[in-house]
Amino acid sequence: MAQILAPSTQWQMRITKSSANASPVSSKTWSSLLFKKNKKGASTSSSKFRVLAIKSENSTINRLENLLNLDITPYTDKIIAEYIWIGGTGIDVRSKSRTLSRPVKHPSELPKWNYDGSSTGQAPGEDSEVILYPQAIFKDPFRGGNNILVICDSYTPAGEPIPTNKRHRAAQIFSNPKVVAEVPWFGIEQEYTLLQTNVQWPLGWPVGGYPGPQGPYYCAAGADKSFGRDISDAHYKACLYAGINISGTNGEVMPGQWEFQVGPSVGIDAGDHIWCARYILERITEQAGVVLSLDPKPIQGDWNGAGCHSNYSTKSMREDGGYEVIKKAILNLSLRHKDHISAYGEGNERRLTGKHETADINTFSWGVANRGCSIRVGRDTEAKGKGYLEDRRPASNMDPYVVTSLLAETTILWEPTLEAEALAAQKLALKV
Structure with a gap:
């Protein structure tokens, strides 16, 4: 997600009595x-x-x-x-x-x-x-x-x-007064793979075979490079109609793979909107005769996996001096790396290999504009001295209630010991 803008509250939908003459998805x-x-x-x-x-x-x-x-x-x-x-x-x-x-x-x-x-x-x-x-x-x-x-x-x-x-526990965390005061924003990038129904092989791939190497498919156009655009577009419009705070979509690096972004959303809304968007996508692929896969590594080999990168900020991160708050949050995240990895999706070890724009699952790292790190900070955030961070570890099959509430808990509610904090700061070259 390129940037985090002001979110809109979407959880309470107002339904008017007037309606179209037919179902919006005809x-x-x-x-x-x-x-x-x-x-x-x-x-x-x-x-x-x-x-x-x-x-x-x-x-x-x-x-x-x-x-x-x-x-x-x-x-x-x-x-x-x-x-x-x-x-x-x-x-x-x-x-x-x-x-x-x-x-x-x-x-x-x-x-x-x-x-x-x-x-x-x-x-x-x-x-x-x-x-x-x-x-x-x-x-x-x-x-x-x-x-x-x-x-x-x-x-x-x-x-x-x-x-x-998992929603119940997330709602408890997001209702904590300290968390409420920080107004946590989330922008979630949901990647997914479209599979042919009978062979469970990516859409557009020759059955039992492989397309050309990755490179020409990301955000591409053309019958030989883009597979499933109608599904992505139908999902985009259906989500907008539903009132989901969907903010964009694009073709991904592996052919037959797509991404949509939801957010910025506040607190528990992020999980509600992602789950509803997933449901709508399941219904659309059902009608299209295509299988939806959220497997984090659907095809082994030199192919990108599927993640659910989670962009995150608090009120303190978005205000002047927020970059120091971001670095403190990164320090906390480093100390709870194993806790987060265990909650970030099944099969994520097949995806987080240190290749294909991922960090190794066993090593926590962070960097500015570095997509090979666990946590990425944007150039714009560094330049302005405030903004947000991107957690690149969550898998495509993660539970958004778990990931969003865990990010809030670790960065707002959890406090490490002074000794652990000092050691982590030294290891990560952070001054907080």
């Missing part, structure tokens, strides 16, 4: 994403169903598409709420729908709900009920109208957060 969006199928022989795959939802060759719109794009707003006050939560793997998103009697403006107006935790790896079969607590509302780009997406976290019937509920 079948026209997907028509260029679908692969052409051989007309000979019937297909048993889900792609056959997807073809039914686009215009036929004689330009007649079928009845299914009419129903998918049906705007119910003029006919009823009822809306559809899609309740979204994180499953048992800690990276999978689950959701189900319910009808509400009227439009809502705030999560507190939404009822709690429940789901079968034994089917998501989050509860035993003999006591499988898990309770959903609505936490953030976004407009639904798939159904349009007053319909909404609802980010939830999960609790036992007794009101205890279940082990995979």
Whole structure:
């Protein structure tokens, strides 16, 4: 992320009664994403169903598409709420729908709900009920109208957060008075890889083979260099419609790999917005017949991995004299390097090798404008003497609730011993 600007509060979405006549993400969006199928022989795959939802060759719109794009707003006050939560793997998103009697403006107006935790790896079969607590509302780009997406976290019937509920702990940290006073901003760069459905091989790559070496693909244009742009663009617009604070997107270094940026967002909003953006991306790739991968190193060898670089600043870092505060934060981060690495995503050791714009996983380092370090400080921050830092260690499959709250905890709430601080400062050549 090039810079951190003033954030906007997005967690409370105001839904107006007026709406478009059709779902914002219509079948026209997907028509260029679908692969052409051989007309000979019937297909048993889900792609056959997807073809039914686009215009036929004689330009007649079928009845299914009419129903998918049906705007119910003029006919009823009822809306559809899609309740979204994180499953048992800690990276999978689950959701189900319910009808509400009227439009809502705030999560507190939404009822709690429940789901079968034994089917998501989050509860035993003999006591499988898990309770959903609505936490953030976004407009639904798939159904349009007053319909909404609802980010939830999960609790036992007794009101205890279940082990995979990382949002609860993050909310406690972000509500700490010291953290609140520092107004922590986050700008998160989510990288992801698009895979061909049947072979689990990157989009645009020859099946079982490799494209040319990296170099011409980053931020590139052209049929031989850019694969999946329609998915990236559809996701961009869907996120803007939903009210997600998405700030940009670009093609990445490895072909078939993309990135979007969310932020600047304050505190817990960063995690809510990233999780909702991930959910929307899952739905778009589902409709396009492409597999979304957040694996930090999807292809071994001389190919870039996928990270989730986290740009971070506090009020003190953004004010005059903030560069010294940034260096103190870097010192704290160096002393808790192992704690952060253990929380920064599964399989990250395959990505953090010291190659392909990464630092070695076992060594903490920092530098100005150095993308081979654990922590990068921008030239502009150095020149102005204030600004932000970029933590380049998080993997693409990290939990944003964990990473953002851990950054705030380490740099605002945690204090090292004087001896440890002195040794770390000497090692890192920091004067704080």
